Amino acid sequence: MDLGIKGKTALVCASSKGLGKGCAMALAAEGVNLVINARGADALEATAGAIRQAHGVEVTAVAADITTEDGRAKVLEACGQIDILVNNAGGPPPGFWPDWEREDFIKALDSNMLTPIALIKALVPGMIDRGWGRVVNITSASVKSPIGQLGLSNSARAGLTGYVAGTARQVCGKGVIMNNLLPGSHDTDRIKSLTQATMKREGISEEEAIAKRNAANPTGHIGTAEDFGAVCAFMCSDYVNFMVGQNILLDGGAFNSTMG
Numbered sequence: 001m002d003l004g005i006k007g008k009t010a011l012v013c014a015s016s017k018g019l020g021k022g023c024a025m026a027l028a029a030e031g032v033n034l035v036i037n038a039r040g041a042d043a044l045e046a047t048a049g050a051i052r053q054a055h056g057v058e059v060t061a062v063a064a065d066i067t068t069e070d071g072r073a074k075v076l077e078a079c080g081q082i083d084i085l086v087n088n089a090g091g092p093p094p095g096f097w098p099d100w101e102r103e104d105f106i107k108a109l110d111s112n113m114l115t116p117i118a119l120i121k122a123l124v125p126g127m128i129d130r131g132w133g134r135v136v137n138i139t140s141a142s143v144k145s146p147i148g149q150l151g152l153s154n155s156a157r158a159g160l161t162g163y164v165a166g167t168a169r170q171v172c173g174k175g176v177i178m179n180n181l182l183p184g185s186h187d188t189d190r191i192k193s194l195t196q197a198t199m200k201r202e203g204i205s206e207e208e209a210i211a212k213r214n215a216a217n218p219t220g221h222i223g224t225a226e227d228f229g230a231v232c233a234f235m236c237s238d239y240v241n242f243m244v245g246q247n248i249l250l251d252g253g254a255f256n257s258t259m260g
């Protein structure tokens with residue numbers, strides 16, 4: 001299936017590994033040129049090389065912390081014309097509600113709410129001028145089904161979801177389609193860290209923690225970055241002109257609801 005985006009250019013944030021890399025790979029497979037970003041230069045360059053070799057697209061790699069003003073400025077300077085924006089950033093650490101102070105929430109908001117908003121404000125006007133654009137914000141399944149130990153993430157990502165709900169409906173008539181993609185458990189470093197936290201909290205082995213995690217999902221396993229990337233690529237395609245401000249949950253059925 002041709003998604004109609006060959007020759008477009010995408011900025012994919014936090015894309016040296018994990019879900020961001022899955023998205024970058026899937027877009028490259030559709031012939032999309034890329035600007036990819038992460039803090040670690042070595043992993044980022046390795047990913048850029050792998051994408052170029054596999055798909056022959058142009059890849060610009062910018063090592064920077066996208067959650068800082070300086071980092072965003074560095075990335076945006078390298079961008080040029082961007083048709084597709086995939087917002088992504090690692091979530092704040094797990095914890096317990098009495099331990100979080102104002103500074104913890106400010107840091108979470110900067111990373112998981114204000115950074116995506118800043119990139120939307122920087123890049124969407126150009127998309128509007130050209131009459132075509134796609135924005136996919138990677139948030140979390142916790143937006144729909146909050147996870148107690150991820151209260152910082154619950155709060156910041158829910159704030160972004162509210163912003164997108166209004167903004168998406170203001171720009172869709174100008175050819176810019178904006179939606180959110182909500183991952184459940186996928187095989188990434190983030191899930192590995194949460195597994196370690198479960199082991200410590202419950203005093204169980206890694207094998208027991210993994211078995212417990214997998215058993216909690218109706219599929220009996222967690223997702224892959226490749227599957228996630230394929231859904232992201234579709235949400236960036238020419239076929240989503242009537243999908244506006246939606247929260248697409250990709251969690252293997254873990255969220256149990258008749259109406260979503």
